Amino acid sequence: MNIAFFLLPKQEVVCVTENATFRQTLERMEHHRYTAVPVISEKGEYRATVTEGDLLWFLKNNPELSFDQLHRVSLSEVPLRMNNRSVRIDADMEDLITLAKTQNFVPVVDDMNHFIGIVRRSDIIDYCEKLLLPGSKTEAKLMKEA
Template sequence: MNVAFFLLPKENVITLKPNNTMRQALERMERHGYTAVPLVDDGGKYAGTITEGDLLWKMKNSPDLRFGDTHRIFLHEVPKRRNVDPVRIDAVMDDLIKLAKTQNFVPVIDDMDVFIGIIRRSDIIEYCYGKMTPKAVFANSDKFDGIG
């Protein structure tokens, strides 16, 4: 199955730019209830993902940084504690599942590394559950006689 089936297009995804500030990221995350947001540069290319944890660690490791000063710190200055790897639009399901095990969403890029959207882990789980459930219910049914 092609991963495009699961794609939430970039028009429907909240993103930030590397030159946005920590304060803008915190406000956007709070407003939308997200813990991570993809970064997209001015050329539309995927530039990583910023997480709440990245922002918290930046605050912890910058003793002089106060919340009121977060408008002065750009996201490209915030170290990322882990890479949130993207997949290409022509990736296969196995590639997607490997990344979704450790990421809430998987960014999707085209052949030019341009960000085209995300695939949410919850959508992948829901799809897989739907594929497994009918077989599991049927196989465990008391009425299953092995014929069919």
């Protein structure tokens, strides 16, 4: 089994670019109801992951900012507290699972560090459930989808 089996391709992943504003980032996260999203460079490289917590701590530490001013704040000004590491598409499954234990999703990159998608921890758990619990609801659902 390889990482590509679990890959959600970048076309289906909600991301922000590193030159996005605070407000654009916040609105994108709110619209899609995500608490964290990958940050991608203009060249398509994975840079980091921004979380709701990062945005909230920035607001707390900058009380002079009003919501109306957030379009003037660059995402690059927001300190990111989590170091969500990426994994290369050709990495071992052990590497992916090690990261997935502490990250809700693992960004996946190619050999040039270009972002190609994510692997969600929930997808790994669903797969393991199917293997461990034959006859489970997950197995029935997967059989129905096939």
